[in-house]
Amino acid sequence: MPYWLLKSEPSVFSIEHLNKLPNQMAAWDGVRNYQARNTLRDDMNLGDLAFFYHSSCPQPAVVGVVRIVSEAYPDPTATNPKSPYFDERCTKLNNPWVCRDVQLVAHYHKPVLLSDLRQHQAQLDDFILLRKGTRLSVIPVSPKQWATICTFAEDHTHGTVTK
DNA sequence: GCCAACGTTGGC
DNA sequence: GCCAACGTTGGC
Numbered sequence: 001m002p003y004w005l006l007k008s009e010p011s012v013f014s015i016e017h018l019n020k021l022p023n024q025m026a027a028w029d030g031v032r033n034y035q036a037r038n039t040l041r042d043d044m045n046l047g048d049l050a051f052f053y054h055s056s057c058p059q060p061a062v063v064g065v066v067r068i069v070s071e072a073y074p075d076p077t078a079t080n081p082k083s084p085y086f087d088e089r090c091t092k093l094n095n096p097w098v099c100r101d102v103q104l105v106a107h108y109h110k111p112v113l114l115s116d117l118r119q120h121q122a123q124l125d126d127f128i129l130l131r132k133g134t135r136l137s138v139i140p141v142s143p144k145q146w147a148t149i150c151t152f153a154e155d156h157t158h159g160t161v162t163k
Numbered sequence: 164g165c166c167a168a169c170g171t172t173g174g175c
Numbered sequence: 176g177c178c179a180a181c182g183t184t185g186g187c
Contacts, residue, residue: 007184007185009184009185033170034170034171035170055184055185055186056184056185056186057185060185060186114186132167132168133167133168133169133184133185134168134169134184134185135168135169135170135183135184135185137184164187165186165187166185166186166187167184167185167186168183168184168185169182169183169184170181170182170183170184171180171181171182171183172179172180172181172182173178173179173180173181174177174178174179174180175176175177175178
């Protein structure tokens with residue numbers, strides 16, 4: 001079972017936002033990078049788990065876990081002129097961007113900070129998130145990396161992570 | 164706010 | 176197909 005990491009700027013969409021939505025579900029939309037799009041569309045499977053990561057903020061961190069609860073479908077924000085993610089080159093019949101629905105699974109009481117991850121970099125093999133200059137917003141996580149990061153989050157979790 | 168790193172664009 | 180210019184990401 002593959003695992004993933006999804007980046008979001010908390011000023012735009014945070015795990016607290018997700019927590020307040022009905023069923024704690026939301027569309028993971030606005031992905032506008034082809035490599036991230038391909039991962040989202042082609043590599044993920046329904047039911048996969050992903051870390052929710054806060055980027056571009058005072059304390060970049062893994063803040064929880066979500067489950068992928070839909071197949072990929074055309075990202076409606078790409079064809080919505082009112083959306084900040086509107087892409088004027090797209091039409092509804094020719095929309096290259098996709099999103100998937102996600103559901104909150106665990107909201108860490110204490111986030112696993114990027115600085116914590118760097119301190120344990122040796123245990124995390126070649127974690128893409130920690131590579132210099134990585135800008136990917138949808139990142140694969142190996143089972144070993146997943147398990148390691150989960151141990152950092154233990155004792156700080158509300159909710160249950162089920163596999 | 165700075166700046167390194169990267170992805171995308173577009174002229175040739 | 177090359178590559179310079181530009182825009183964006185994201186940590187600090």
